[in-house]
Amino acid sequence: xxxxxxxxxxxxxxxxxxxxxxxxxxxxxxxxxxxxxxxxxxxxxxxxxxxxxxxxxxxxxxxxxxxxxxxxxxxxxxxxxxxxxxxxxxxxxxxxxxxxxxxxxxxxxxxxxxxxxxxxxxxxxxxxxxxxxxxxxxxxxxxxxxxxxxxxxxxxxxxxxxxxxxxxxxxxxxxxxxxxxxxxxxxxxxxxxxxxxxxxxxxxxxxxxxxxxxxxxxxxxxxxxxxxxxxxxxxxxxxxxxxxxxxxxxxxxxxxxxxxxxxxxxxxxxxxxxxxxxxxxxxxxxxxxxxxxxxxxxxxxxxxxxxxxxxxxxxxxxxxxxxxxxxxxxxxxxxxxxxxxxxxxxxxxxxxxxxxxxxxxxxxxxxxxxxxxxxxxxxxxxxxxxxxxxxxxxxxxxxxxxxxxxxxxxxxxxxxxxxxxxxxxxxxxxxxxxxxxxxxxxxxxxxxxxxxxxxxxxxxxxxxxxxxxxxxxxxxxxxxxxxxxxxxxxxxxxxxxxxxxxxxxxxxxxxxxxxxxxxxxxxxxxxxxxxxxxxxxxxxxxxxxxxxxxxxxxxxxxxxxxxxxxxxxxxxxxxxxxxxxxxxxxxxxxxxxxxxxxxxxxxxxxxxxxxxxxxxxxxxxxxxxxxxxxxxxxx
Numbered sequence: 001x002x003x004x005x006x007x008x009x010x011x012x013x014x015x016x017x018x019x020x021x022x023x024x025x026x027x028x029x030x031x032x033x034x035x036x037x038x039x040x041x042x043x044x045x046x047x048x049x050x051x052x053x054x055x056x057x058x059x060x061x062x063x064x065x066x067x068x069x070x071x072x073x074x075x076x077x078x079x080x081x082x083x084x085x086x087x088x089x090x091x092x093x094x095x096x097x098x099x100x101x102x103x104x105x106x107x108x109x110x111x112x113x114x115x116x117x118x119x120x121x122x123x124x125x126x127x128x129x130x131x132x133x134x135x136x137x138x139x140x141x142x143x144x145x146x147x148x149x150x151x152x153x154x155x156x157x158x159x160x161x162x163x164x165x166x167x168x169x170x171x172x173x174x175x176x177x178x179x180x181x182x183x184x185x186x187x188x189x190x191x192x193x194x195x196x197x198x199x200x201x202x203x204x205x206x207x208x209x210x211x212x213x214x215x216x217x218x219x220x221x222x223x224x225x226x227x228x229x230x231x232x233x234x235x236x237x238x239x240x241x242x243x244x245x246x247x248x249x250x251x252x253x254x255x256x257x258x259x260x261x262x263x264x265x266x267x268x269x270x271x272x273x274x275x276x277x278x279x280x281x282x283x284x285x286x287x288x289x290x291x292x293x294x295x296x297x298x299x300x301x302x303x304x305x306x307x308x309x310x311x312x313x314x315x316x317x318x319x320x321x322x323x324x325x326x327x328x329x330x331x332x333x334x335x336x337x338x339x340x341x342x343x344x345x346x347x348x349x350x351x352x353x354x355x356x357x358x359x360x361x362x363x364x365x366x367x368x369x370x371x372x373x374x375x376x377x378x379x380x381x382x383x384x385x386x387x388x389x390x391x392x393x394x395x396x397x398x399x400x401x402x403x404x405x406x407x408x409x410x411x412x413x414x415x416x417x418x419x420x421x422x423x424x425x426x427x428x429x430x431x432x433x434x435x436x437x438x439x440x441x442x443x444x445x446x447x448x449x450x451x452x453x454x455x456x457x458x459x460x461x462x463x464x465x466x467x468x469x470x471x472x473x474x475x476x477x478x479x480x481x482x483x484x485x486x487x488x489x490x491x492x493x494x495x496x497x498x499x500x501x502x503x504x505x506x507x508x509x510x511x512x513x514x515x516x517x518x519x520x521x522x523x524x525x526x527x528x529x530x531x532x533x534x535x536x537x538x539x540x541x542x543x544x545x546x547x548x549x550x551x552x553x554x555x556x557x558x559x560x561x562x563x564x565x566x567x568x569x570x571x572x573x574x575x576x577x578x579x580x581x582x583x584x585x586x587x588x589x590x591x592x593x594x595x596x597x598x599x600x601x602x603x604x605x606x607x608x609x610x611x612x613x614x615x616x617x618x619x620x621x622x623x624x625x626x627x628x629x630x631x632x633x634x635x
Contacts, residue, residue, distance in 0.1 A: 003400055010397060010404035010437035010485070011633040016373050017435045019621035022428045023614040025365045028346045030276065030325050031336045034085030035105055038330035041361055042085045042105075043348050044072060048614045049606075053083060053092060055105055056361060063362065066103060068110060071095035074121040076137045077534040078579075078609075080274030081122030081167075089150070091123040091132060100134060102150065113152025121275040124169040124178075125150065126200075131208060133159060133169045133178060135275060141533045145169055145180060147207050157207045160198070165189070165534070167275055172229040172236075176200060177253070178210065179227040179236055181218075181272075186537035189272035190419055190449065190456065192220040195227055195238055195251075216251055217242075217258065223453075225269040226278055230306075231286035237261075239269040239279065241453045246270075248280060248289060248304065261309055267294040270324075271419050271449050281328035281335055282306075290314070290335050292323045294450050296379040297393050298424045299323045301337075301351070314351065316358060319344050321377075322425025336361070340426035342395075343371040364426075372400045375434035377424050377442070382477040384446070388458075390470035391451060393422055394478070395430045395440040408439040409632055410484040412471050412512070414493030414500040415442065418463055418542070421450040429492075432621055438628075439484050445470035445500075463542035464556035467500045472511050487513065488632050494518030495580055495609065502558035502565075502588060509566040514631045516570045516624055519580045519609060522559040522588040532578055562591030568598040568631040572620060574607035600627050 027046030034040045039058040044051055051072035056063040073095035074082045083092035090103045091113075098119040103110040114120060118138035125132050129150055136146040136156075144161035148154060160166075163182035167189070170179050178200050183193040195218050199211035217240055218224035225239040225246065236251040240260075246269030248261040262268055268291050270279055280291040289304040291311075298321050301314040317323075319341045326337040333353040340346040345365040351358050375398035384390050397408045411433055415422045422442035430440045444450065446466040447459025459466050471491060479486035491512045493501045498520020505515050521527050528539050528546060543552050554560055569592060573585040582603065592599045602623060604616045611617050 005399070005403040006401060007405055008402045008437070009633070010406065010408040011488075011628070013397075013399050013402040013435065013437040015399075015432070015435035016369055017428075017432050019432075019618045019625075021365065022432065022621060023618035025345065025428075026362075027612075028338050028348055028362065028364050029080075030082060031338060031348050031361075032083070032085040032327050033329050033336065034087065034090060036088050038087075039332065040105060041336060041348070041350070042066070042083070042090055043362060044082055045362070046612065049612045051082065051095065053090065053103075054362065055090075057105070066090065066105065067092065070101065070110060074275060075119045076121035076135055076143070076275055077165075077532070078274045079121075081135065081276030084123045084125060086125035086129060089125075089129070091125060091150075093120050093123075100132065100148070102152070111152070113150065114148050114156050120146070122167060122169060124171055126171050127173055127175045133171070135166050135169065137533075149207065154207055159208075160210055160213065163194075167272060168226055170227050170229060171200075172233045173231060174233050176233070177229070179216070179229070181224050181227065186540040187220060188419065188535075188538055188541070189225075190223050191541065192218065192222055193224045194218045195224040195236075197236065217249065223269070225272060226280065228280075228282050230282060231284060237280075237282060237289065241269065244453050248291060250306070261289070261306065262291065262304060262311060265295070265452065267450050267452075268292065270294075271417070273417075273420070278325050278327065281326045283328050283333060284330050285333075290326060290328065292326060292337075294421075294423070296391065297321075297377075297421060297444060297450060298379065301326075303353070316356065317351070320425070322423045342376045342424060342426070342430075343369075343374045345426045345428075370400060373435055374398055374431055375440070377430070380441070380474075380477075382474060384466075384470055384473045386469075388446065390446055390474060391444045391448070392474055393424060393442040393444070394483075395427075395434045395442070396483070397437045397439055398434050399437070402437065404437055407482070407485040408437055409488035409490070409513075409628075410439045410441060410475060410478060411490045411492050412475050413440060413442045414467065414471055414491065414497035415444070415448070416493070416495035416497045418447055418459060418467060418496040418500075419449060419456065421448045423450070436625070439478070441474050441478060443467075443471050443474050460541050461544060463496075464499070464503050468504045468507055471500060471504055472508050475511065490514050490516060490628060490632055492516040493520065496521065498580070499558070503556060505565045505567055505569065506558050506561045507564075509564050512567055513635065514568045514570075514628065516572075516627070517585075517588075518572045519574055519577050519585065520571070520588075521580055522557065522562075522584045524553040524557045526583065527580070528553070530581055530583075535579070559587045559591060562588055563595050565592065565595065565597055568627075570600040570624060570627045571602070572623075573601075573603050574609060574611075575603055575605045576607065577609045579609040598631065
């Protein structure tokens with residue numbers, strides 16, 4: 001018998017999703033196979049501000065921490081590529097020092113194999129275990145591929161340089177070849193990259209060097225992602241959006257032919273915002289690829305026969321809507337990955353193809369929530385008002401105990417990037433507010449990924465237009481369909497999404513009741529001059545080249561138009577943010593003070609571009625809830 005629900009105003013429901021619970025959760029960043037038999041699992045957990053490597057040996061019941069008190073975190077660009085497993089050894093990067101450490105999975109401690117100069121990421125160990133290739137970023141902001149011996153006896157050397165950026169180095173199984181991805185300003189890795197390959201030449205008594213570097217695929221207008229050699233070493237697989245969608249391709253090393261493996265209106269790649277990202281895995285016998293296939297924000301696992309190209313959905317994973325960091329066992333027909341869903345917080349999961357069974361290895365939260373309390377998203381598409389279509393995910397209010405009175409308030413969430421996508425995985429924000437009686441719309445505006453290359457390119461020159469109009473039209477679509485209260489609407493976003501919040505409140509001052517901005521961009525001029533190397537030329541495509549496009553930069557810098565903001569605004573900022581520095585928030589807050597607009601401003605000490613500390617996360621959710629009650633629910 002269904003429980004009788006209590007009628008209560010939307011936005012004021014008591015919720016089982018507490019700020020403290022979310023703050024206590026772990027971040028699950030990556031998972032890999034290792035050990036003598038290739039059946040151990042190693043993964044990285046973020047515990048407040050600490051990155052901890054955890055291992056579960058074959059046959060063990062409980063996992064153990066293996067990185068001692070070292071903070072595991074690579075910091076090339078946005079990070080990622082923090083560790084790699086190779087047999088009984090794990091190689092990882094330590095926060096701030098940039099040193100690569102080696103740790104044996106058995107007894108004994110960790111020791112550095114590189115000096116503390118610059119930053120390192122994405123270690124790739126040669127098949128014989130003798131050499132480690134890695135992405136290196138030095139104090140002069142020069143990127144390259146470096147190489148060191150696995151024992152750390154030699155001083156590292158430069159393996160290849162000359163491009164602005166490098167990622168995803170990978171060895172052929174016989175150690176004869178090395179492949180990697182590189183690109184140059186002003187391209188971003190989703191705009192256009194180059195897949196390169198070279199023969200590895202052994203030099204007695206010295207570190208190996210590379211032979212002639214060969215161009216394999218990609219270019220200025222084709223993005224390449226995740227090269228992987230087949231188990232035979234005769235083929236090099238990679239993801240390319242040459243067809244307009246991110247699909248799996250094969251390069252035959254002998255005859256140099258290229259063939260597309262997957263097809264359809266689905267994405268198998270993802271924008272390379274960080275190092276070490278993976279969306280497919282090749283089976284140890286070379287027969288299959290297991291791919292994360294993204295359709296309208298819902299990611300499924302598909303098994304691809306590499307000979308026949310037949311694709312089959314992997315059954316039994318219905319509860320998950322987001323899958324990442326997939327890796328194949330080197331010995332068994334199994335994969336491991338990080339998975340989450342609307343009702344399931346992130347987990348480390350394995351799937352065995354022989355038994356068709358899954359196993360949960362680690363959980364980010366305690367999973368004590370009743371699924372009946374949680375909201376499930378639906379994919380939405382709507383007319384933007386100019387004959388085009390925008391997409392998003394809609395979370396209705398959800399509770400076992402309460403039903404609302406009237407229509408719910410709406411929070412329009414705008415993802416960061418701006419090249420990115422909100423997917424149907426676990427969303428702490430969506431569940432925190434949906435279980436309190438808010439509706440939530442995650443806008444995948446024109447310019448987002450996951451809907452083909454043409455949709456992603458729509459934001460070129462139009463940042464501040466397409467994203468803003470799609471957020472406003474998405475809200476209006478829900479209001480016109482009677483699903484939300486148009487008098488109680490909030491726009492909420494961080495980083496690039498924070499810019500959309502500010503610019504929406506400037507250009508559509510009557511559209512939203514309030515705004516929540518996390519480390520948002522307020523001044524495009526200072527962003528162009530102050531941001532880090534990775535995004536130093538990002539605005540060239542989003543807004544135009546300076547100084548010619550100065551008028552556009554001024555038009556789309558909210559700080560110059562802040563007097564137009566009429567809605568209350570909450571602003572949150574990390575003190576040591578290197579991507580969107582604190583000055584971006586300080587200046588917009590100064591303008592709000594002059595205009596007398598109600599606002600709340602919080603600077604979190606020791607936080608960067610996003611929250612890591614438990615106390616920060618706990619305070620943040622409580623502060624936002626209090627702000628929305630005051631300025632939206634009770635206004």
